[in-house]
Amino acid sequence: MASVTTTVLGNGGLVASVLSDLVVEQLYDPTDLTALMSRIPWSPSGSKTLDVTKDAIPGAFATQAETGAGISDSTYTTSEFSLTPALYARQYSITDLVPVAGSVIDVERVAANLVAGVGLTMTDLLCALFGGLSNSVGTSGVDLSVSDFYDAMYQLNSSNVSGPTFAAVLHPTQINDLLSSLRAEAGAVQFIDATAEMLASKGPGFKGRWLNVDIFQSDSVGTANGGADRAGAMFGQGAFAYTMADPRVIQGHIPSDNILMANELMLLELSRDAANFKSALVAQMYPAVVEAEDGRGVKIVTDA
């Protein structure tokens, strides 16, 4: 018996697909490592560079004869590091057809997306500093192991870097290798996985704690040795510093209705291009990061 199938698809009864109201996130690394750096307040005073003085190291008193030629001066040796903020910006344009067609991507969503980019930028900048550290542990071409992790801790301890906790930022491959190495270890020292509370306080990217070291993962960790390795780092407080030049001073140049957001981190404005039927969301920020004290950090160079 022959069957007859009737389709209403082409006749207006059904449409090929409709757009769901739900918008889901694509896979990406949301790690924001800003909190691992010391914040230096930005004070604009006619220069693009902010120098920060590091005080002289206190010295133990020297023995002195009660009578004699008197005491000579000790050298009060200070040093400094410099922060040079640079413009970082991102822009998205939405054509007028997007809201007209009822797209779920609207100005608010794009603005939220731009705000998320601030932390990602800071993570990229921090990870760019690791390769410049002078101290190094790990072996090129060899997977990160528990021994390398201990070596990094020993190095920091030898340099008098005070705790109580250190931070380690590693590439996902290095984290996998560390966990693999830990799996094979016998003993009572335990890796503490990130809990929901820990993630809430330390932010995305936090993987857990081991031997009082907070371990973070980031795909911004760069390569070393011809791409064969990754250069992560372990460091104590004060190894790296950052500043954010406050962009709010630009507000006076922008019609107030166009400013969608202005805070000490970023300025987000709407730029209307009527002739081209589109609106652009332009975000700008002025960050600077620096290796504040080399001895407070050690890079961990292991197989990628």
Next chain:
Amino acid sequence: MKTSRTLKGPKRQAPVTGFDPNLLPVNGRVRPAAPFVYVHYSGAWEFHSTQGWLPQLSKLIAMPGVNGVDERGDLRRAIQGAVSKGGIYINPKDRRLLLDGEEEDEALYFDYARFYDCTDGRKWWVTVGQEPTVTRSGRILWNADDASEVFAAFRAHLRDAGIIEPMHDLVFREKMDSQRARIDNLRGRAGMNPHLSGQLQQAEQQLVAMEAAHAKQVEADLEQPTIKPRRKRSKT
């Protein structure tokens, strides 16, 4: 009035690829590497199975806002900072990077930072020997194993051409002590962790190779002509 008509001569267009195959595909997840220069610190040496003792290089990245780099990517301040810490800046234009008979344009190590163009107009900076392969799905695969060997040879050249000072004997002793400590540590743990016995054996073999490589290097350094210090003139 509508009439029937036949359209002739359809236009032709070659199949369009997603991007130029000579460009590296980048997106939010895959980001290009920034330009850089290398610096060497006197204590940074590591042992390589075929090249012997090699200098470990630190990388100063030319990203605006990082270590004093300005919006033009000027690295001078970052280099000054590294040099003040005792680092030796490896100038990419140092003519000692040229191998015998090489021209600058085709040199292997001269201008060691090179780049590939990306789909979004940015540049992906790589070091000597790095070559990407882009799969049909747009994934970038790097020749890491081959590139690391080329990079090891590059570091050996830095050492042999005198761009980097030879490893100080005390640094060598420090490295040997560290390797011995590693062996002792492995020996202590190998009882409870049988999988470490292989690592222990490797570490012991490496210790012997490290000693031999250093002796060979010292011998080679002695053979090279050295500049003798001038004698003080005797006052008459």
